[in-house]
Amino acid sequence: MEIRKATSTDVEEMQQLIQQFADIGLMLPRTIKSLCEHLQCFTVAVEDGKVIGVAGLHVLWTDLAEIRSLAVAPEAHGRGVGRQMVTALLQEAEHLGIAQVLSLTYQTGFFEKLDFHIVRKESLPHKVWKDCIYCNKFYHCDEVAMVYYTSHHQVLRPAREA
Template identity: 45%
Template sequence: MVKIRKAMMEDVKKLHSIITQSTKDAMVLPRPLNSIYSHLRDFFVAESDEGEILGCCALAISWHCLAEVRSLVVVPEARGSNLGAKMVEACVQEARELGVCDIFVLTNIEKFFAKLGFEETDKNVLPQKIWADCINCPLFPDCDEIPMTMNLK
């Protein structure tokens, strides 16, 4: 059985490793080790009964009443087991508890997020502050990711 829990200090190097591996497949943006340490409280992890980290997902507060679901990764051998959905749901629940009004995601797997209640939107409706990470993306400025939002109110 897999449990979804908040990340802890002992998880950082494994998070960095699985995010880096996923970066090679162009699934997520790279996250330097120091960024994972400084944003550790944003992360949820999926952990097996044996204590193995099978995935991660983060909820990053972007602005007043706005947060981003980011760095969603499930290790290849655990894909298709609903872990991604469970971690996103944990982020959505935390966003509600924090009083966040809207959450967004930039993704190339829009069908997955649509099943979870996200709706496609125009990039221009998201504040410019959000695009700060995009400058570090190898695809910038020709981003192929779809912006999607979910209203929580």
């Protein structure tokens, strides 16, 4: 399996993979147009020439980026594909000097294992007022906001539970 930046030839498979999970309400759908416009933000996992995972790092502000559209093909679940893609995106955020990386997710256990911490959505105004305000789930959002603090973060990090 290879983790790499997405290319234009990956877009159709990326969209199909994301749509599988959007169809059951686990993530927001992404159009081909949206994926093309933000292609440089996406990383894919490829195995035997097939996209088996996709995830994007979208910069929201000088100190905040978001992991978006994280999807792993059902046949690849449990093999560390998601973890490897998120790790690659966190390294990218570090390289860009981003202090915090957020995820709005239903998969809190997965992100906790990667050292993300639950935060109040209201503590992320650049996300809420840039993107969330336009979401059809805005008034009844049930996703959990989680943040990873990179080495560029200047505030004390929450203590880890033993």
